[in-house]
Amino acid sequence: MQEAAARFVRVLALAIQREGEPSARAAEAHEALSEVLSAQKSLVLDVQFTGFTSKGQPVGAVDPVVLRSAGHLITLRINRIGFTPDASAEDLEAVFAAAARGAGELGAGGLIGALADAAPHGVYASTAAGDVYKPAPRRAAPPAEAPPSTGTASVETSSAGAVSSTDTPSPSEAPAFAPAESAADAAVPAGTGASVWMGDDFERTELAEFEILDPFQELVSPAGGEAPAADSDAPAGDAPREEPSSGDMYHFFRAAGSDRRETEALPRLLRETANMSRYDELADAAAWETLLLLRSDAQAQAVEIIDTLVDEAQRADRSRLFRESAGAALKRIGNADTLQRLAEGLSHGSVERDRILRFFSFAGGDAVALLEATLFRTADAELRGAVFRSLIASEGAPARLISAAVQDAGAVRVRTLLELVRGPGVDAELGRKWATEAAAHRDPAVRADAARTAASLGGRGSMRLLLDLLGDTDRTVKREAVQGLGAVGEVAAVPFLTRTLNEGDEELQIASAQALGRLGSAEALPALLAIVTKRSLLSLKKVTKPKLAALQAIARISAPAARDALQSVAGGRDELAEEARRLLATL
Structure with missing residues (x-):
């Protein structure tokens, strides 16, 4: 075959x-x-x-x-x-x-x-x-003994299981589309109660996905529990429908208005079924029903089925065959059209959004690529954060995201990622890795963001990156690195910061003094005092902003020598002495 x-x-x-x-x-x-x-x-x-x-x-x-x-x-x-x-x-x-x-x-x-x-x-x-x-039907010839009639077509199942036409529609009344009468339709097993779509009912059907031309089998047993026996007096149409074999797909066509109870029962049946053949049938039905629901804009119901399949594909108490069956159903659902429809639904409520994101993360591939596009296009900060958290949980996605962003000539993507990675609930080690990669970007604004990211995350890894950025040629980047070292709080950075106190950039000197004050180490006291007592060629005791910053940094050092230095400066008569007296009063 x-x-x-x-x-x-x-x-x-x-x-x-x-x-x-x-x-x-x-x-x-x-x-x-x-x-x-x-x-x-x-x-x-x-x-x-x-x-x-x-x-x-x-x-x-x-x-x-x-x-x-x-x-x-x-x-x-x-x-x-x-x-x-x-x-x-x-x-x-x-x-x-x-x-x-x-x-x-x-x-x-x-x-x-x-x-x-x-x-x-x-x-x-x-x-x-x-x-x-979909083709028009081949019209079956009416029985020889039946006179021509114009009416609504109907199909009856005899006790022998043969299908006979009791009334054939006239050419003018025949539906534009109807199911072809195949060999499968000519001999429906007795007692199955299988329906055949004809006339107006079929015209209301909609193509979901190509499968076998079998009538759809009900997923929900009739009320009352036990099915009637084959020799029961119950009408053939009320008999329980026989389930298709596990090797068959459910159908080529599904009625767009299928029994709502069947659809609502799918999640429960998937969770409860222990028979592998039955489970395969249910997983197939769930896949095609989901596609139908999405096309009819019943997204919430479709997402519930998808979420159940994701649960089933990850259930530890299921055997591998069950998990693979659920995974195969999800793979059939995850075509480009479905993913696009679901992506448009991410702006809905949080529960539905979380379920869609979970499915996208499970599906990977095109689904993750679609999330990456959404991340940089949406103006909704809440949605952007939810998409970001979903992406960084996907295997391989974090490295791909930052690598592509850093290689991009523009700065928008990488700066967006650095902002997001500083948010709550994100692994600090991931943030440090991203900051390190961003620190090599050619745009100074990106490197400055990398310094801010490292400072917010802290740790020895962040200190090493900030020390590297102290040597950056851009003043803004260098200043962000200095401030970051003060925020990280590692005393090991003191020797590096004291060197920047004597550089010609006044803003950098101020930032260095402030950073040393935040560290509060007595090791920085000599360098800070040197700035305070430094004499200018223009004025022997000119009070400058770096001097005031250094004096304020000394006040943050708890060592006795720092208090003695403040008292010494407070004995003078200039603005610096006034600031020293004010600082002593606040200690």
């Missing part, structure tokens, strides 16, 4: 590349498809740059022709194409002819529009934008 599927994909690829005579290719493809569909009810192919996959598994070996064909379909925005037994060789030839055309040849309607014009049966296609082609 795998060989037949690979053969079909190979012929499909050749036809798209316009290699070979079209009718011969279609006949060859139909033969391979028939072999595939002898063992399953449909063949659904996901289109990817790496080729075609079915149910997550690659179909066929790596082949340049297949890769080119898949790439061609992607340029036509096709992300999924499915086939059922209704597809004849003529139908396949029509599909191949349309798919072989370029975007310019297809026009505004694209491939979906071309398929709608050709109207092949047994073929389903969807685009990344959500456009869908």
Whole structure:
């Protein structure tokens, strides 16, 4: 069967590349498809740059022709194409002819529009934008004994399980879209109570994701608990629905207005189910139901299901098979369209936002990239903080974030990250690493931010970075480093700060004196006194701002020698003496 599927994909690829005579290719493809569909009810192919996959598994070996064909379909925005037994060789030839055309040849309607014009049966296609082609039904002939009638179509299941049409719609009243009557529909097992979509009910259905053309099985047992026996007097329509086998996906189509109780029950059923086959079915149903809910803007309900699947994928008390099943369902949900819809919902309430962020963090890849874009685009400070905390919890994201920001010629991204990393609840070691990388940025404003970040985080690592920044060529950066050393509170920085006291920049001298005062070490007293008693060439006792800053720093040193120095200065008659007396009074 795998060989037949690979053969079909190979012929499909050749036809798209316009290699070979079209009718011969279609006949060859139909033969391979028939072999595939002898063992399953449909063949659904996901289109990817790496080729075609079915149910997550690659179909066929790596082949340049297949890769080119898949790439061609992607340029036509096709992300999924499915086939059922209704597809004849003529139908396949029509599909191949349309798919072989370029975007310019297809026009505004694209491939979906071309398929709608050709109207092949047994073929389903969807685009990344959500456009869908689904075929019109092949009309079943009415029973010979039944007179022609114009009315609403209905389907009845006999006791033998055969489906018979009691009333066939006239051509003028037939719905534009209805499910094709396949072999699966012709023989519904007796007693299953399976419904078949027809007439107006089907017109209200909506394509969710391609799966088998089976009726949707109820997830909730009928009220009353036990299902009635097969020989019960209960009408066939009230019988419990038989669950599909674990190897089957639920359906190609889902009714947009499916029973709300079924959807609401999914989280509980996922948590409670202990049977692996049943769990697979529920995980599949949860994935497709979530996609439907998101398309119908029922985001809160969709997010609840997603959060349950994330819980299940991480449950320690579940076996690996259960966790993998939940993870596979989440992978099906996490397509580009879904991620974009969820990203737009991040501005909603905190509970829903936290659930979406948790899913994005779990999904990784494109989901994390979308969060990174949101981080730098949103003007909502609360949302930015929530996205940031989610990102730094994702494996590999922190290093990628700061590396890309530092390499960016602009300063906005890296300065935003440095501001966020100083916030509450963020690991200080991460902040120090980011500050160290930012300290190499060519923009002085970024390096100054790096100094402020290091100062706010403290620790020996921060002191080492600040000492390095003391040698920066930009005065603002150097001043921020000096102030940062005072904030860090490491006495080991005193010798470095005393050297900056004698540099020509008055603002730097003031900052150095203030930093030494914050450290309060007696080791700084000689250097501070030298500034206080320093004589100017213009005035022997000129009171300058650095002198006042140094005197105030001395007042913050608790050693007796510092008090003696203040009393000595207070004996004078200038402004400095007045400041010294004021400081002594406050001690």
